[in-house]
Amino acid sequence: MDTLLLSRIQFGANISFHILFPTITIALGWVLLFFKLRYTVTGDAKWMQAYGFWVKVFALSFALGVVSGITMSFQFGTNWPGFMETVGNVAGPLLAYEVLTAFFLEAVFLGIMLFGAQRVPGWLHTLATFLVAFGTTMSAFWIIVLNSWMHTPQGYELREGVVHATDWFAIVFNPSMPYRLSHMLLASGLTVAFLIAGLSAFRRLLGDRSASVMASLRFALILGAVLIPIQIVAGDMHGLNTLEHQPQKVAAMEGNWETGGNKPLLLFALPDEAARENHFEIGIPNGASLILKHHADGVIPGLNDFVAEDGTVLHPPVAPVFWAFRIMVGTGMAMLALSWAGVALMLRRRGVEGLPKPYLYATVAMTFAGWLATLAGWYTTEIGRQPWLVSGLLTTEQAVADVPAPLVLGTLVTYLAIYAALIVAYMGVLFYLARKSAMGDHVAMMPPSSAAQVAITAAE
Amino acid sequence: MFSDPAIWLPFVFAALMGLSILIYVVADGFDLGVGVLFPFADDDEKDLMIASIGPFWDANETWLVLAIGLLLVAFPAAHGAILTALYLPVAVMLVGLILRGVAFEFRAKAPAHHKTRWNWAFYTGSMMASLSQGFMLGIYILGLEQGWADLGFGLLTAVFLTVGYSFIGAAWLILKAEGALQVKAVAWAKGGIWGLVLGLGAVSAASPLVSTRIWDKWFSWPELLWLAPLPLLSAALVAGLWRALRRLPRPGDHGAWVPFAAATALFVLAFLGLAYSFYPYVVPEKLTIYESASAPESLMIILVGTAVVLPMILGYTVLSYTVFRGKASLLNYDLMAQNAAPEAAETGTTTER
Numbered sequence: 001m002d003t004l005l006l007s008r009i010q011f012g013a014n015i016s017f018h019i020l021f022p023t024i025t026i027a028l029g030w031v032l033l034f035f036k037l038r039y040t041v042t043g044d045a046k047w048m049q050a051y052g053f054w055v056k057v058f059a060l061s062f063a064l065g066v067v068s069g070i071t072m073s074f075q076f077g078t079n080w081p082g083f084m085e086t087v088g089n090v091a092g093p094l095l096a097y098e099v100l101t102a103f104f105l106e107a108v109f110l111g112i113m114l115f116g117a118q119r120v121p122g123w124l125h126t127l128a129t130f131l132v133a134f135g136t137t138m139s140a141f142w143i144i145v146l147n148s149w150m151h152t153p154q155g156y157e158l159r160e161g162v163v164h165a166t167d168w169f170a171i172v173f174n175p176s177m178p179y180r181l182s183h184m185l186l187a188s189g190l191t192v193a194f195l196i197a198g199l200s201a202f203r204r205l206l207g208d209r210s211a212s213v214m215a216s217l218r219f220a221l222i223l224g225a226v227l228i229p230i231q232i233v234a235g236d237m238h239g240l241n242t243l244e245h246q247p248q249k250v251a252a253m254e255g256n257w258e259t260g261g262n263k264p265l266l267l268f269a270l271p272d273e274a275a276r277e278n279h280f281e282i283g284i285p286n287g288a289s290l291i292l293k294h295h296a297d298g299v300i301p302g303l304n305d306f307v308a309e310d311g312t313v314l315h316p317p318v319a320p321v322f323w324a325f326r327i328m329v330g331t332g333m334a335m336l337a338l339s340w341a342g343v344a345l346m347l348r349r350r351g352v353e354g355l356p357k358p359y360l361y362a363t364v365a366m367t368f369a370g371w372l373a374t375l376a377g378w379y380t381t382e383i384g385r386q387p388w389l390v391s392g393l394l395t396t397e398q399a400v401a402d403v404p405a406p407l408v409l410g411t412l413v414t415y416l417a418i419y420a421a422l423i424v425a426y427m428g429v430l431f432y433l434a435r436k437s438a439m440g441d442h443v444a445m446m447p448p449s450s451a452a453q454v455a456i457t458a459a460e
Numbered sequence: 461m462f463s464d465p466a467i468w469l470p471f472v473f474a475a476l477m478g479l480s481i482l483i484y485v486v487a488d489g490f491d492l493g494v495g496v497l498f499p500f501a502d503d504d505e506k507d508l509m510i511a512s513i514g515p516f517w518d519a520n521e522t523w524l525v526l527a528i529g530l531l532l533v534a535f536p537a538a539h540g541a542i543l544t545a546l547y548l549p550v551a552v553m554l555v556g557l558i559l560r561g562v563a564f565e566f567r568a569k570a571p572a573h574h575k576t577r578w579n580w581a582f583y584t585g586s587m588m589a590s591l592s593q594g595f596m597l598g599i600y601i602l603g604l605e606q607g608w609a610d611l612g613f614g615l616l617t618a619v620f621l622t623v624g625y626s627f628i629g630a631a632w633l634i635l636k637a638e639g640a641l642q643v644k645a646v647a648w649a650k651g652g653i654w655g656l657v658l659g660l661g662a663v664s665a666a667s668p669l670v671s672t673r674i675w676d677k678w679f680s681w682p683e684l685l686w687l688a689p690l691p692l693l694s695a696a697l698v699a700g701l702w703r704a705l706r707r708l709p710r711p712g713d714h715g716a717w718v719p720f721a722a723a724t725a726l727f728v729l730a731f732l733g734l735a736y737s738f739y740p741y742v743v744p745e746k747l748t749i750y751e752s753a754s755a756p757e758s759l760m761i762i763l764v765g766t767a768v769v770l771p772m773i774l775g776y777t778v779l780s781y782t783v784f785r786g787k788a789s790l791l792n793y794d795l796m797a798q799n800a801a802p803e804a805a806e807t808g809t810t811t812e813r
C-alpha cells in the first residue's frame with residue numbers, strides 16, 4: 001500500500017474516532033444546562049441526580065474528544081502538509097479562531113463546571129456550564145465552516161498556486177455552511193437523545209424506577225421525537241444544496257449513471273464501477289426525481305457526465321457513497337419510528353411507566369444509533385468529495401506528505417489498536433455506570449442518617 | 461523597519477508562538493511531571509495527585525494546540541517541514557497524550573479492579589509524552605538531522621526534560637499537598653533538580669557547538685556582557701532552590717510556593733536563551749520566520765482576534781486558578797455538599813476514590 005492510501009485511512013480513522021465524542025459533548029452540554037436549570041427552578045432532586053449521572057458521561061466523552069482532537073491538529077502537518085501550504089491562508093485563521101474562541105473557553109470552564117460546584121456561587125457554576133456548552137458549539141461552528149468551505153470554496157483568489165483570502169464574509173458564509181452546520185448540530189442532538197434514552201431504558205430494565213431515570217427517559221424520547229422530523233427536512237434541503245454545488249456527489253448517492261428524468265429512488269442496488277451500471281436494482285419509480293426536483297420527470301445528473309474525454313474518472317467512488325447514504329437515511333427512519341412510537345405509547349398508556357418491555361429493549365438497541373448515522377453521513381459527504389480535497393482546487397493526492405509508507409503503516413496500526421480498545425472501554429464504562437447507579441438506587445431508598453452526613457461533610 | 465507588516469507580523473507571531481510554547485512547557489510540564497512521579501506514590505496519594513491537576517490539565521494542553529496552531533497558521537512551510545521530520549516522535553507523543561488524558565477519567569469511573577490498569581496508562585502516557593518532547597527538543601536544536609549523534613543527543617535531552625518535568629511536578633505538589641505527600645514531594649524535588657541542571661547545561665553547551673552562528677551570537681563582545689545575567693541568574697536560582705528544598709516543609713507552610721516559582725523562572729530563562737539563539741530561524745539554519753510566513757492579510761485577521769481574545773483567556777485562566785487555589789482535596793462532581801440527595805452523595809464519594 002502506498003503512503004497516500006495509508007494516510008487517507010489514517011486520517012479517516014482518526015477523524016471518525018474524534019467525531020464520536022464531539023457529537024456527544026456538543027448537545028450533552030446543553031442538556032446538562034437544562035437539567036441544572038430545571039433543578040434550580042423546581043428544586044426537585046431528580047434533576048440533580050440526572051445531572052450527576054450525565055455529567056460523568058460528559059466528562060468522559062470530553063476527555064476522549066480532547067485527546068483525539070489534539071491528534072487531529074497534528075495530522076495536518078504530519079500527513080497533509082500540502083493542505084496548509086495551499087489553502088493555509090483560509091484554513092489557518094479559521095482553525096486559529098476555533099482554538100482562541102472555543103477550545104480555551106471549554107477547557108478552562110470545564111474545570112469549574114465539573115469540580116467547582118461547591119467552591120463557587122450557584123450562578124457562576126451555571127454560567128460555567130453554559131460557557132462549556134457554548135464553547136463546544138462554537139468549535140463545531142468554526143470547524144464546520146472550514147469543512148464546508150472545502151466542499152464549496154469561495155471568497156478567495158489564486159496567486160502562484162496559493163490561495164489568498166479576499167472576502168472573509170463569503171468564506172465563512174459559503175453556500176453549504178448553513179445546511180451542514182444545522183444538520184450536524186441536529187445530528188448531535190439526536191445522538192444524545194438516543195444515548196440518554198438507551199441508557200435510561202437499560203436502567204429501567206434493571207429494575208431502577210427512580211424518578212430521575214423516568215424523567216430522563218421521557219425527556220430523551222420527546223427530544224428525539226421533536227428533532228428527527230426537523231433533521232429529515234434539514235437533510236432534504238442539504239441534499240438540494242449539494243445537487244446545486246456538487247452534482248457528481250448526488251449522482252453517486254442516488255446510484256444514477258445516466259442523466260435524465262423519471263429516475264427511481266433506489267432502495268437496494270450493487271453499483272458496479274467497472275461495468276458502469278447497477279446490479280439487482282430495487283427502487284420506487286420516479287422517487288429520486290420527486291425528492292430532488294419535486295416532480296416526476298425532474299432531470300437527475302448522471303455519473304457518466306463526470307468522465308473526461310480521455311477516460312479519467314472525475315466522480316467519487318460510487319458504492320461507498322451510495323451505501324453510506326442509505327445507512328444514514330435508514331437509521332434516521334428507525335429513529336423516527338422509535339421515538340414517535342415512544343411518544344404515542346406514553347400518551348396512550350400511563351406515561352413513561354407504561355412503556356412495555358419490548359419497547360425498552362428496542363430503545364437499548366438504539367443507544368448508539370446516532371453514532372452510526374453521523375459516521376455514515378460524514379462518509380457520504382467526504383468520500384463524495386473525492387478525488388478533491390478542496391473542491392476544484394486541490395486533490396487529496398497533491399496534499400499528501402512524503403513520509404515512508406512503513407512509517408505511516410506502523411502509526412496507523414498503533415492508532416487503530418488504541419482506538420478499538422478505547423471504544424470498547426468507553427461503551428463498557430457507560431453501561432457499567434448505568435448498572436452501578438441502578439444498583440445504588442436500593443441504597444437511596446434509605447434516608448441518610450445525620451451521622452453519615454456529618455462524615456461526608458467532614459471528608460470534604 | 462516596523463512599518464512594513466511583512467516584517468513585523470512574522471516577528472509578532474513568532475513571539476506569540478514562543479509565549480504559548482513557554483506556557484505549555486511550564487503548565488503541562490507540571491502535570492506531566494506529576495504523572496512521571498506516579499509510581500513513587502501510594503494509592504491514596506495517587507488520588508490526591510490527580511486531584512491537584514484535575515481542574516487544570518485540559519486547559520494546559522490547549523496551549524500546545526495553540527502553539528501548533530500558530531505554527532501551522534503563521535509559518536505553513538515550516539510546519540510541514542518540522543512535523544514530517546518529527547513524524548515518529550510526534551506520533552509517540554500523541555499516543556502518550558491520549559493514554560494519560562483518558563486515564564484521568566477512566567481510572568475514576570471504570571470498575572475498581574481496573575484502576576491499576578488505568579494508573580499504569582496514566583504513568584506510561586506521561587512518560588511517553590515527556591520523553592518524546594525532550595527528544596524532539598534535542599533533534600530540533602541540532603537542526604532536525606537524523607544522524608546517530610543527533611539521535612544520541614535527542615535521547616539525552618529526552619531523559620533530562622523528563623526529569624525536569626518531574627522536578628516541576630514535584631514543586632507543584634509541594635505547593636498543593638500537605639502532610640506525608642508534601643514531605644515526599646520535597647524528596648522528589650531534591651532528586652529531580654539534577655536533571656534540570658544537567659539538561660540546561662547540555663542544551664547550553666550543545667547549541668553553540670553545533671552552530672557557529674549561535675556561537676558568534678553568544679561569545680562576542682559586547683553581547684557577552686549583557687547576556688551574562690542569563691546564566692548567572694539561572695545559577696543563583698538553582699542555588700536558592702537547593703537551599704529552600706533543604707528547609708521545606710516549614711511550619712505554617714511558609715515558602716511552599718518557592719520551588720514552583722523558582723522552577724518556573726528557570727524554565728523561562730532557559731527558554732529566553734533558546735529563543736535568542738534561534739531567532740530568526742524557525743527551522744534551525746534552514747528557514748527563517750520571514751521566509752516561511754503566511755500572507756500578511758491572513759495574519760492580520762488572526763492578530764486582531766488574538767488581541768481581543770488572549771486577554772480574556774488569561775483572565776478566565778486566572779479565575780480558574782483562583783477558584784481551585786489552596787491545598788488539593790479529593791474531587792467530586794456534587795452540586796451541593798450538605799443535604800445532598802442520596803444518590804448524589806453516594807456517587808460523589810465514589811467518583812474519585
Ligand code: HDD
Nearest residue numbers: 022062065066069070072073103107136139140143522525
Ligand atoms: C462538529 C464538530 C467537530 C468536528 C467536525 C471536529 N471537531 Fe474537534 N472538537 C469538537 C468539535 C469538532 C468539540 C466539541 O469542540 C471538542 C470535543 C471535546 C472538546 O474539548 O471539544 C473538540 C476537540 C478538539 C480538540 C481539543 C481541544 C482542547 O484541547 O480542548 C482539537 C485540537 C480538535 N478538536 C481539532 C479538530 C480538528 C483538527 C478537526 C478536523 C479536521 C476537528 N477537530 C473536527
Ligand code: HEM
Nearest residue numbers: 008009011012015016019143146147378379382383386396
Ligand atoms: C468529523 C467528522 C468527519 C468525518 C467522520 C470525516 C471522515 C472522512 C473520511 C472517511 C475521509 C476519507 C475519504 C476518502 O479518502 O475516501 C475524509 C477525508 C478528508 N476529510 Fe473528512 N471527515 C470529517 C470532517 C472533516 C473536517 C471537519 C475536515 C477539515 C477541517 C476534514 C478534512 C478532510 C481531509 C483533509 C480529508 C482528506 C484525507 C483523506 O482523504 O482521508 N474532514 N474525511
Ligand code: HEM
Nearest residue numbers: 180183187190232235236239242329332373374377378381
Ligand atoms: C433521514 C433523513 C436524512 C437525510 C435526507 C439526510 C441527508 C443528508 C445529505 C444529503 C448529506 C450529504 C451532504 C453533502 O452532500 O455534503 C448528509 C450528511 C450528513 N448527515 Fe444526514 N440526512 C438524514 C438523516 C441523518 C441523521 C439521522 C443523522 C445523524 C444523527 C445525520 C447525520 C449526518 C452527518 C453528520 C452528515 C455529514 C455532515 C454534513 O454534511 O452536514 N443525517 N445528510
